[in-house]
Amino acid sequence: MVNDLKEPLMAKPIKSKAPEPCLISVIASAPILTVNTDEGETNTTETDNSTISSTENLSLDDQIDFVCQTFNLTLAAEYLERYGYSDSDVWRSLPDDELEEELREAFILFQAKQEIAQTGIFDNATKHEMCIPRCDFPDIVTPKSSRVKRYKIGKERWDSGDFPLTVGFSDYSTRMGRQDQERAFMRAADSWARVSGLSFKKGPARGSKITIGFAHYDGPWGVLGKAWFPKTGRIVFENKENWESKIPNRGGAQGSLAFYSVAMHELGHALGISHSNVKNAIMHPQYQRDVVNLQNDDIRAITALYGSAGRGNRNNGGTNNNRNNRSGRNRNRNNKGRNNRRN
Incomplete structure (x- = not known):
């Protein structure tokens, strides 16, 4: 409800x-x-x-x-x-x-x-x-x-034991189909996952690390939503907003707002990122109507907290795996050197 x-x-x-x-x-x-x-x-x-x-x-x-x-x-x-x-x-x-x-x-x-x-x-x-x-x-x-140009991150972050982060909907918007909003939010989560190596999965509302809800604050064009830093894990959107679930949002209905881009912004806060001073970043405080992908500044913020997908992630064991791989390569080099000396 x-x-x-x-x-x-x-x-x-x-x-x-x-x-x-x-x-x-x-x-x-x-x-x-x-x-x-x-x-x-x-x-x-x-x-x-x-x-x-x-x-x-x-x-x-x-x-x-x-x-x-x-x-x-x-x-x-x-x-x-x-x-x-x-x-x-x-x-x-x-x-x-x-x-x-x-x-x-x-x-x-x-x-x-x-x-x-x-x-x-x-x-x-x-x-x-x-x-x-x-x-x-x-x-x-x-x-x-104040800093003129750079992302900001909070002091809190999710730990390795928290991943994959389960995402559950406790309420649904009456302006979009349930599957549409679930799909849009999980795509927003996937945007963060692709650049950081973080992992998310859909789960029930009860017991999920991040819960999504909708509430009536002040109707359309007022409050769009709010989120809390880790590890509260709660995000609430305005139910009366004229949300558009299409990705990208260009070509949406007149007066609609892109749920996908607002979800990316709010999830960024739930992951521990504060506001960016970069004008076209998803984490800029103003609503980003024409930005539907994470920008370089957003990517720098999430990787500063959790590491990058390519180099291994601090929470999903990527960093340890990289260390193990490096150790393995060093052992192989040492063994090869010993074998050459024997020959």
Whole structure:
């Protein structure tokens, strides 16, 4: 049964500390709310369902434009604090005529990461980037520790005894067939497996290392999903989203979002990878509508955690096998040398 998260509470002020769960969301003009779940408090955005229904079939570009119509400077300030670009909430007490100047450095940092003109003001290009569907995990834990170009990995990882990672569905989307979403998710898992040597297999929801579920957060074009680092192993997607299971997603229905690419992103978090600063990477915080394959930056991140498929994997015994093979080759060379000396 699909979960329906009800009775949200007003959220507390959001600090720049990195949260453990990851939510992909659009920040609209509605107030940010907190929903109590089994895993703790989840920040979502309150939306008018009638408005969402009327915009569900818009293209992504049109939907972004729709959100931008009501995305103001105050929401931009919340965005910058929420995602780590500003480590102070002093802006909350400032009038609008002083607010933009207070946030100048934060705007420049955000603009640099998004590779747009570093004007230091809340211009249309900056607003557009802030209205793109994205992940709720902060881009910067502290402004001073930011890196301009590189993946980031978390401190947690799966151990050798955890593999193959079993994947089980506890809930299913009502917008796709069950087999379609299972097939799309396992293909997303296979994308990570091909470059790392990790292994996954489909299993029952109970007892699986990674469980997939669907819940109603705020309807279409709001929260897309969330995931937790190892070894929580939980991924939850928005049930009301207009998901498209086709791979690649080009040619999908108007207003659809590629479940496959979002699944790759969320699974990356479940494997221990944080956000990338590389614009076209699957692990970039913004929704990647035209990227349906892992990019070099994603591959470097997963192999930094688990090793590469070609050189043996740290969890599946590949590294030990390589050592055994090298030892075997050394023994063969030594035996051959001894035989030559005898002859």
